[in-house]
Structures are given as structure tokens and as C-alpha cells.
Amino acid sequence: MNVTITPSSLRGTARAPPSKSYTHRAILAAGYADGATVRDALWSADTRATARTVGLFGGDVDRREDGTLEIEGFDGRPGVPADVIDCGNSGTTMRLVTAAAALADGTSVLTGDESLRSRPQGPLLEAIADLGGEAESTRGNGQAPLVVTGPISGGEVSIPGDVSSQYITALLMAGAVTEEGIEVNLETELKSAPYVDITLELLEAYGVDAEQTEQGFAVEGGQSYRPVDGEYAVPGDFSSISYPLAAGAIASDEGVRIEGANPSAQGDTAIVEIVDRMGADVDWDRNAGTIDVAAGSLEGIEVSVEDTPDLLPTIATLGAAADGDTHITNAEHVRYKETDRVSAMAEELGKMGVETTEEQDSLTVHGSESTLEGATVEGRGDHRIIMALALAGLVADGETTVQGADHVDVSFPGFFDMLDELGADLEHSE
Numbered sequence: 001m002n003v004t005i006t007p008s009s010l011r012g013t014a015r016a017p018p019s020k021s022y023t024h025r026a027i028l029a030a031g032y033a034d035g036a037t038v039r040d041a042l043w044s045a046d047t048r049a050t051a052r053t054v055g056l057f058g059g060d061v062d063r064r065e066d067g068t069l070e071i072e073g074f075d076g077r078p079g080v081p082a083d084v085i086d087c088g089n090s091g092t093t094m095r096l097v098t099a100a101a102a103l104a105d106g107t108s109v110l111t112g113d114e115s116l117r118s119r120p121q122g123p124l125l126e127a128i129a130d131l132g133g134e135a136e137s138t139r140g141n142g143q144a145p146l147v148v149t150g151p152i153s154g155g156e157v158s159i160p161g162d163v164s165s166q167y168i169t170a171l172l173m174a175g176a177v178t179e180e181g182i183e184v185n186l187e188t189e190l191k192s193a194p195y196v197d198i199t200l201e202l203l204e205a206y207g208v209d210a211e212q213t214e215q216g217f218a219v220e221g222g223q224s225y226r227p228v229d230g231e232y233a234v235p236g237d238f239s240s241i242s243y244p245l246a247a248g249a250i251a252s253d254e255g256v257r258i259e260g261a262n263p264s265a266q267g268d269t270a271i272v273e274i275v276d277r278m279g280a281d282v283d284w285d286r287n288a289g290t291i292d293v294a295a296g297s298l299e300g301i302e303v304s305v306e307d308t309p310d311l312l313p314t315i316a317t318l319g320a321a322a323d324g325d326t327h328i329t330n331a332e333h334v335r336y337k338e339t340d341r342v343s344a345m346a347e348e349l350g351k352m353g354v355e356t357t358e359e360q361d362s363l364t365v366h367g368s369e370s371t372l373e374g375a376t377v378e379g380r381g382d383h384r385i386i387m388a389l390a391l392a393g394l395v396a397d398g399e400t401t402v403q404g405a406d407h408v409d410v411s412f413p414g415f416f417d418m419l420d421e422l423g424a425d426l427e428h429s430e
């Protein structure tokens with residue numbers, strides 16, 4: 001599916017979809033438990049991949065009509081899957097499930113789509129091997145397909161912190177149900193750190209203790225997952241909120257209201273401060289969980305995405321619509337996502353007349369030297385690239401066609417419906 005967007009003036013109210021990160025963890029944690037009810041869960045291609053896996057490990061995920069997930073767990077010990085685990089496009093699923101598979105008394109095979117089979121898994125495989133399991137990449141290049149054999153009983157392990165925080169999340173979640181627990185020591189500085197905070201928050205809600213240590217993180221073994229009252233409710237997703245927020249900041253004189261924006265451990269809440277610093281008119285009522293945003297004359301800023309890699313595409317589009325340079329720093333790990341998002345945004349915005357300077361760990365968008373012009377751009381099978389380019393189309397001269405737009409299903413299935421309801425002028429075509 002392609003989507004063609006023409007310049008639009010937005011107004012109205014949008015609701016944030018539930019958090020993808022919390023939903024993955026809540027589903028798997030319910031699997032580690034003897035079950036749980038997960039309310040307000042995100043039901044997207046990525047979270048369905050995690051739900052399928054819980055089924056393959058011997059649990060069951062049943063989605064009721066109101067969207068609530070009724071989950072039967074596998075009670076701490078995953079069974080050996082009767083089939084290959086297909087993680088689709090989801091890095092979170094592959095990392096979290098690789099560590100879970102290392103608890104099973106037998107062999108699991110994990111794969112995913114072409115994008116996921118090009119992402120780095122090596123450090124996690126080595127960590128599992130160091131903990132006494134067997135974990136291999138079939139091609140010997142640290143990428144999926146993966147073959148993992150357990151069970152591991154826990155121990156102490158070192159891992160780099162600058163490739164993916166998901167390795168740490170994976171080891172902490174699995175470590176709680178090992179005999180000895182797992183201590184993870186960081187070999188390099190941790191990037192994407194707030195995602196580990198999300199994990200600690202989620203674990204606490206499921207009654208599991210894990211902590212930050214001087215060298216990294218640690219979780220004691222022999223714990224049981226048990227959410228308070230058997231239930232967990234997922235908060236709104238600030239990576240997803242970044243799109244209506246940026247859309248309001250560039251294309252809404254009357255203002256847009258976003259609901260479901262309650263505070264949580266998500267680092268991507270930084271997007272509120274970023275659009276504010278750039279000059280949009282923004283007001284976040286944390287108690288009500290609403291953000292009101294209206295366009296201002298935006299100025300470029302310098303912003304580090306060390307903690308917030310998923311915001312890079314949104315910030316790049318904001319920079320394209322702003323005056324002056326937007327300098328996005330500490331971005332090297334953003335190259336290890338569904339696509340190399342630093343290059344993808346530089347190249348696709350380039351097709352729209354935007355000047356950028358790309359370095360290994362930064363992207364500078366030269367707003368003043370750019371006039372956003374409509375163009376045909378490629379979504380590159382990456383939900384965040386598609387959504388960020390669609391926003392650029394709201395303020396570009398002429399028509400912008402985003403190719404392969406159906407991939408928004410990975411994290412934000414209702415994205416184009418939301419834009420439509422806010423008054424965006426868009427057309428779908430095959």
C-alpha cells in the first residue's frame with residue numbers, strides 16, 4: 001500500500017496507542033507467571049509475535065473483544081517449542097525470547113524477516129554461552145536464524161551496553177526464574193538506558209525484584225512472576241505520541257490534543273520537551289494525561305538520542321520543517337534498527353529537497369537551506385521511517401507518496417486513520 005499526502009492543516013483529538021515496549025514485556029512476563037490479564041495492550045504485528053511465542057512455550061494468549069489479553073503462562077519454565085519461532089520484524093521479541101529459550105530443556109530455533117535477520121544478536125548469544133547454554137547464529141555472523149539450547153541456571157556475565165539494551169532486558173526477565181539469578185556487567189556505556197528502566201518498572205509490577213548495580217544490573221533467581229491482583233494495564237506509547245505531537249507542531253494552527261499521555265519510565269517522553277525547545281506551543285497535563293500542541297515557528301536545536309533512539313526519524317522531520325540546523329547526536333545505535341535510520345532519513349528527506357549532513361553517530365538537518373518539496377519516498381519496510389515521512393508530507397509543497405506504508409502495523413496500526421481524523425489530506429493506493 002502507498003499513501004499520498006498533500007499539505008494539510010490539522011485539528012482535533014488523537015489517542016495514543018498503548019506502549020509497544022510495555023506490551024511485549026507484559027505478555028512475556030505473564031508467560032513467565034502462571035498467567036495474567038493484560039489490559040490496554042497494543043495489538044500490532046510486533047506484539048503478536050511475542051504473543052505467538054508464549055503459545056509456543058506452552059502458554060496461551062487469548063484476546064477478548066475489548067482488547068484485553070487473557071494469558072495462560074508456562075510458569076517459569078518454557079517448554080521446547082513445537083515449531084520455529086518466527087519473530088517477524090520485532091527486535092524486542094527476538095532478544096527477549098532468545099533468553100527465554102535458554103531456559104527450556106531442549107533446542108529452540110528463532111528467525112524473522114529479512115530486516116530482523118540482519119540485526120545484531122551476537123553479544124546476547126555469547127552471554128548465553130557464557131552462562132552455560134548453547135546459542136548460535138546458523139550463519140556464524142551473529143545474526144538470525146538462531147539456535148538456542150538450554151537450560152541455563154544463571155550466573156555472572158559481561159555484555160556491551162552500546163549495541164542494544166534489549167539484551168539486558170532479556171537476561172533480567174529470564175534471570176528471575178533461573179536457580180542462581182543473573183548478574184549483568186556492562187563492558188561499555190549503556191545506550192537506550194530508559195528501556196531498562198521500563199523493564200525494572202514492569203518487573204516490579206509483576207512482583208519481581210531486579211536492581212541496578214555498580215557494574216550493571218542484577219536479578220535474583222528463584223522468583224515468581226505475580227502481577228498485583230493478577231492484572232497489568234499498559235500505559236500510552238510516547239514513541240507513537242511523537243507523531244501526532246510533531247504533526248501538531250508543524251501543521252496545526254488550531255491545535256491538536258493527544259490523550260493517553262500518562263507519565264511512565266519511557267525515555268521518549270523527551271519528545272514533549274524537544275518540540276517545546278524547538279518553539280511549538282505545547283502543554284502537557286501529566287495528571288490528565290493530555291498534551292495540547294499547536295504550531296509555532298520552529299528553530300533547529302541540538303539533541304542527543306542516546307537514550308531515545310526511536311525519536312530520531314521524528315526529530316529529523318521536525319528539523320526539516322524548522323529554521324536553522326537540527327543536530328541529532330549520539331545516534332550510532334539508531335543504525336541497528338529495522339533499517340539504518342540515520343541513512344534512511346538523510347536519503348529519503350533528500351528526495352524531498354532537504355539538505356543533511358550524515359556522520360557515523362550524528363545527523364544534521366539543515367532546515368534553512370531546505371524547502372520541503374513533495375516527492376515519492378520509500379518507507380523501507382520501517383514503520384518509523386514511514387510515519388516520519390508522512391509527517392513531512394503534511395507541510396511539503398505538492399504531493400508526497402510514501403511507498404510500502406502498510407508497515408505501520410508493526411507499532412501503530414491506526415496511524416493513517418488517526419491522521420485522517422485530524423484532517424490530513426491523504427489517499428491510499430495499491
Ligand SMILES: O=C(O)C1=C[C@@H](OP(=O)(O)O)[C@@H](O)[C@H](O)C1
Nearest residue numbers: 021092164165166192195309310
Ligand atoms: O526494549 C525495548 O522495548 C526497546 C529498546 C530500544 O532498542 P535498543 O535497546 O536496541 O536501542 C528501542 O529502540 C526499541 O524500539 C524498543
Ligand SMILES: C=C(OP(=O)(O)O)C(=O)O
Nearest residue numbers: 089090091092310337338
Ligand atoms: C527498533 C524498534 O523495535 P524493535 O527493536 O523491537 O524491532 C522500534 O520500534 O523502533
